[in-house]
Amino acid sequence: MIPDAKGDSPIHRVPPGAKLLALFALSVLLFTLTSPVALSWLSGAIVAATLLCCRAALVQWLKAWPLLLTIAALGIWTVFARGPEAATIVLLRLGSLSLFATVVTVTTSVGQFIDTITRIAHPLERLGIANARDIGLAIGLVIRFVPEIRARYRNVVDAHRARGLKLRPSTIIVPMVISTILCADEIANAIDARNIRGTPSKRN
Amino acid sequence: MSTRSLVLIALFTAIIVVLGLVPPIMVGFFPVPIHAQSLGVLLAGVVLGARGGGLTVLLLWVLVAVGLPVLSGGRGGLAVFLGPTAGYLVGFLPAAVVTGWLSDKAAHRITDRWKLVASFFVAAAAGVVIDHIFGIAWLAFAASLTLAEAVIGNLIFVPGDLIKAAIAAYVGLLLTINFGNRIRIG
Structure with a gap:
């Protein structure tokens, strides 16, 4: 894509x-x-x-x-x-x-754009609003997880079909969002374990 | 910001992208197609709160601006920010922030389920109204329509968007029951 x-x-x-x-x-x-x-x-x-x-x-x-x-x-x-x-x-x-x-x-190229955005975000970093390097990481995460969440959506739709349920937005979105949120901790731990952000990890 | 918050924001942006990839879902007695992407924005506000919702939309903007085809219909690139419907995309940010702010307040104070789902609905509906105000204003400016004409052209989307607000409120309630306020990014 x-x-x-x-x-x-x-x-x-x-x-x-x-x-x-x-x-x-x-x-x-x-x-x-x-x-x-x-x-x-x-x-x-x-x-x-x-x-x-x-x-x-x-x-x-x-x-x-x-x-x-x-x-x-x-x-x-x-x-x-x-x-x-x-x-x-x-x-x-x-x-x-x-x-x-x-x-x-x-x-x-996407890389050039991300570099430019990171440079624009540097003044924000000095103000303590955002970490400029996090932008690149966040973009990478989205690109990595779109196929995964799409597969999850398909699984839920297939489960509906198998049980003969009508496809309704609420019954599709709830399991999709809950399973996604459940894996957020795991991903965050994996990122911290590899020290990708280069900062001591903080938990909510 | 904790790594967990960063991951939640990225995952919600990915959910919004996926909601744009799936075919529109038909809802209601006379079928109204629900384009689920703005539902994802409302959901980010209701579930992640004002800061998380706002950052989710900002991340989505970055993805659109760098040219990834992440909006419904495979749209992406800077052209989307300058097309006739760009106001709706720009309105996503205040919509998510206001929805998030209102539902943050509700989630911290209200414990009764019916009251909570009602206040989530009000929060999401406020987001819908704000998004439409931005959409109408830009459409009127870019296409040199009068405001009245732009409002009329806009009215077809109102029933569908109110259904989206209801779905966002329902999902928000279920998630608050399941996770409490842990996933709000404050």
Whole structure:
């Protein structure tokens, strides 16, 4: 499930922090522009730059059809409620914004992002709010346990089927959450036993 | 923060991700599909409390931002934070914190089961309302709708979300009976 960020375009070499700032600046710019002509120039420039530097992003953007579907639905609705000009503005804004965001995502590896987030979190660490290294550990834990919890969900569903019970959210979620919480202690002990966090262990 | 709290936060984030992977569950007399992901957020608030719920949503945001397809429908990446429905994702944080804060208060004071489940429901419903306020505000801004139009478009989701609040309250009650307040992260 981890997207691949291999490739060597000029955009790949830009530091992730700069890309995030550019994305933020672009979003402000797109929402302050109100003329369709200026918006279409800007969108055209973004599409052209994507085609030149990073075609993988365009493919990835087209693959994200649930997001495109909501944008399209909004566009169709706006045509009927406000007329074609307003719809063009909405579609250009949201379309080019999501395309540029996809470019940033595709050209930055997960590792780079985590490094950037850890660096941003360092001031928080000095304030004593969070331990920056814990962020990487927490992300690793989630990625590690999604398949496990999914298997647990399947087990509960299978048990329902075997007993001929109706699938109800409450009867599925309760056993799933309880069994997950029960294994939290074990995982925490395993982490402390390996001294992964590098701190003396504290219990609640 | 203890390692156990860190693990609980990560596990709850994983539960939210899994709830986005499973097919929507049909509920009610006239079937309403329940997209379970926001249920997971309410649940994190009810079960882990304000701090734990908030940190769970922050961790989910980090996963979305780095581009992992963790939201329902395999969505992920920075584009989600700028799409028309981004307000709901942003609203997850205040929703989880407020739900958590209210249910923390309830869990420490109330012992009667019926009262406890009712106050968990109120807490989760408050979370739903806050999430919808953020969702509506961003939708109105991003798509230049009037607030009234955005509210009307939003109304279809209200029955389903109230059912989610009820499920979160029920699960929260069972977990409080089983584990007491040990799993609240304070």
